[in-house]
Amino acid sequence: MGENIKINIQHLTRVEGHGNIVVDLKDGAIIKCNLEIVEAPRFFEGMLRGRSIFEAQHLTSRICGICACGHTLASIQAAEDALGLTPSDQTIKLRKLLLHMELLDSHILHIYLLALPDLLGVRSFMPLIATHNDVVRRALRLKKACNDVCNILVGRHVHPIRATIGGFTKLPSENDLDTMLNNLSNLHEDLDETVELISKLQFPQFQRDSQYVALVSDDGEYPLLSGDVGSTRGVRINKSEYKKITNEYMVPHSSAKFTNLNGEPYAVGALARLNMNCRKLHSKAVEAAKKLNLSNGGNNPFLNTAAQTVECVHCLNDAIGILEALKTSGIDYKEEILVGANETSAIAVKAGRGVGAVEVPRGVLFHAYEIDEEGRILNADIIVPTSQNIANIEGDMRAIIPGIKHKSEEEITLALEMLVRAYDPCISCSAHFLDVRFVD
Amino acid sequence: MARPKAAFFDFSCCEGCQLQIANFGESLLDILNVIEVVEFREIMSEKYDGTLDVAIIEGSINTPRAVERIKAIRARSKTLVAIGACATTGGVNGIKNVFPLDEIAGYVYGGNFRDYETIQTMAVHQVVRVDYFVHGCPIYPPEFVAVLKALLMAIPYDVPDYPVCVECKLNGNVCMYDRGVSCLGPVTRAGCNSWCINNDNICYGCRGMVSNPNETGAIDVIKQYGLSIERIVNKLEMYNKCRELNPHG
Ligand code: SF4
Ligand code: SF4
Ligand code: SF4
Numbered sequence: 101m102g103e104n105i106k107i108n109i110q111h112l113t114r115v116e117g118h119g120n121i122v123v124d125l126k127d128g129a130i131i132k133c134n135l136e137i138v139e140a141p142r143f144f145e146g147m148l149r150g151r152s153i154f155e156a157q158h159l160t161s162r163i164c165g166i167c168a169c170g171h172t173l174a175s176i177q178a179a180e181d182a183l184g185l186t187p188s189d190q191t192i193k194l195r196k197l198l199l200h201m202e203l204l205d206s207h208i209l210h211i212y213l214l215a216l217p218d219l220l221g222v223r224s225f226m227p228l229i230a231t232h233n234d235v236v237r238r239a240l241r242l243k244k245a246c247n248d249v250c251n252i253l254v255g256r257h258v259h260p261i262r263a264t265i266g267g268f269t270k271l272p273s274e275n276d277l278d279t280m281l282n283n284l285s286n287l288h289e290d291l292d293e294t295v296e297l298i299s300k301l302q303f304p305q306f307q308r309d310s311q312y313v314a315l316v317s318d319d320g321e322y323p324l325l326s327g328d329v330g331s332t333r334g335v336r337i338n339k340s341e342y343k344k345i346t347n348e349y350m351v352p353h354s355s356a357k358f359t360n361l362n363g364e365p366y367a368v369g370a371l372a373r374l375n376m377n378c379r380k381l382h383s384k385a386v387e388a389a390k391k392l393n394l395s396n397g398g399n400n401p402f403l404n405t406a407a408q409t410v411e412c413v414h415c416l417n418d419a420i421g422i423l424e425a426l427k428t429s430g431i432d433y434k435e436e437i438l439v440g441a442n443e444t445s446a447i448a449v450k451a452g453r454g455v456g457a458v459e460v461p462r463g464v465l466f467h468a469y470e471i472d473e474e475g476r477i478l479n480a481d482i483i484v485p486t487s488q489n490i491a492n493i494e495g496d497m498r499a500i501i502p503g504i505k506h507k508s509e510e511e512i513t514l515a516l517e518m519l520v521r522a523y524d525p526c527i528s529c530s531a532h533f534l535d536v537r538f539v540d
Numbered sequence: 541m542a543r544p545k546a547a548f549f550d551f552s553c554c555e556g557c558q559l560q561i562a563n564f565g566e567s568l569l570d571i572l573n574v575i576e577v578v579e580f581r582e583i584m585s586e587k588y589d590g591t592l593d594v595a596i597i598e599g600s601i602n603t604p605r606a607v608e609r610i611k612a613i614r615a616r617s618k619t620l621v622a623i624g625a626c627a628t629t630g631g632v633n634g635i636k637n638v639f640p641l642d643e644i645a646g647y648v649y650g651g652n653f654r655d656y657e658t659i660q661t662m663a664v665h666q667v668v669r670v671d672y673f674v675h676g677c678p679i680y681p682p683e684f685v686a687v688l689k690a691l692l693m694a695i696p697y698d699v700p701d702y703p704v705c706v707e708c709k710l711n712g713n714v715c716m717y718d719r720g721v722s723c724l725g726p727v728t729r730a731g732c733n734s735w736c737i738n739n740d741n742i743c744y745g746c747r748g749m750v751s752n753p754n755e756t757g758a759i760d761v762i763k764q765y766g767l768s769i770e771r772i773v774n775k776l777e778m779y780n781k782c783r784e785l786n787p788h789g
Binding site: 143146147155158159162163164165166168209213214217223224225226229236237240241243244247254255256257258259261262264269270436438439440441443444 | 553559560562572577580719735736738744775
């Protein structure tokens, strides 16, 4: 198109929630380069005020169907932190298993149904049913398996029933452990083929020296459910001080709050986690990373989809390890808890403040609650990965435009859409509190 | 016979109900053999603006723009299906209605809420006519299939109008009231096979209330166990707040 470009993509498809891309280039200068969040408002933080802390998991799970288990885990972690409750080893293992299923499930959805059509040059997975039937079937099979495991573990994947403050209302039987193990062991081949498929695709070439943020820890485990928050620029802080990382601010063109760290935008998600922690991946995932040229991570945002593929291999293998360990140790059913709204006072309540920081599919998610002595929520703050990514996505858009501005409008549009989709933005999540005006 | 043209539209929601459909696995392909999906923004870039045989709606209506959009969809759709609590009762989005609008907008928006356009949360049928309801947060997949079958045969689908307790007892669960916690099963319409109680949690009322809670003896149960009505009412706000806008809804 050249030096004057006007692009206005309304209601971007194949992302969760509603967003627009608006680019305005005049005489070669970028006047506007925005990713607008136009999701309708849902006001979760506002709605939580006055409700029992024991209802927070149930409600915040409903922020997002895709990362329902992630919101659940972050919410429970924040609540337990506020109540001063330490979960048991068994509970932690089962929560890690749940988180692995969430990452696997969500990554598969993104890789196959949302990102792959672009890479194969079609508009959606619908035409692939005819042209790549085995690939579509594999994706649906993988998704179904994750879903089946979640059904056993927490009652259902979309809005888990059993996961609650203190642990689980019902624990898996021995038979359940075998079924889950069997379901997961059957997925190795499908995941090998996924790695193979992704390794053959051509991703757009583009690099930018972005700052990456993820959970970090000193032990040997790939940190997803615990740890401090760190960045590739050497920052490391305790999760209780998450606000120092996120530094939320608002911009007129968008409803999502933007974030920056030390005056610079940052990226979260699979690629960020690989950049911070790739040496801690499961050995099978290390092999996959090698195959996908991600042994040391990288700074091509388009490769986030490939980084998700590496994490799929990690999550599957680690999940199998957890299940095997649980089979050996056996489940202690005395840990089952009856909570409801804690009418039986099974869990001691006190006033306090707590923070949850969990690596969900799209990056680190923070929940923070302040509660009174009766466990009523006084204040709630939730910072989702997509809000943290938007400023960085806009930074990438600005950097990519000079290199593609001579192309046709169609090609520029596709490149920008692919870039945004690579981050796997979850706009339902980021609009949990704000609405935007449409910029015409 | 040509497959009916169907489209999915999402309003304010978590998109979890459409995921329930995506989670059908390979049997999703069987569903796609009987209906032709022509628009589904979340997973397709294809667009369609002709007449639809079936519009499947997820989410609540809570902006003036959404009101216009749902009216336009209704106008070009022969059959309209509302899926999930957000669409059928307003769902958790209804909790917003507990707070004065500018107060809640101010809390989440800081000083910038002036440009903010919002209206009270409404269920879809509070704005346009709905032909089929699939309740629940999220929808219960077997019920979605039952509704789809009814729709394809052009016969009505009757949502159960008896309480979750009926299914719960059939499933042999120990009643939560006997375990010392309150449960919304007695006032909530069945159809989910007492999903949450089967998993040792309580019913939160996500499918909405039975049409005549007094007659089903719900209040008696609550009194019998000496539970606080206030607590129950507070819990009912989670999914049933939008009823107040339209008592016949
Ligand atoms: S009804 Fe529940 S699961 Fe369905 S879209 Fe609404 S919040 Fe999500
Ligand atoms: S009150 Fe709840 S636990 Fe008791 S029978 Fe009814 S649905 Fe089941
Ligand atoms: S048991 Fe109650 S809360 Fe759970 S799915 Fe059924 S109606 Fe909804």
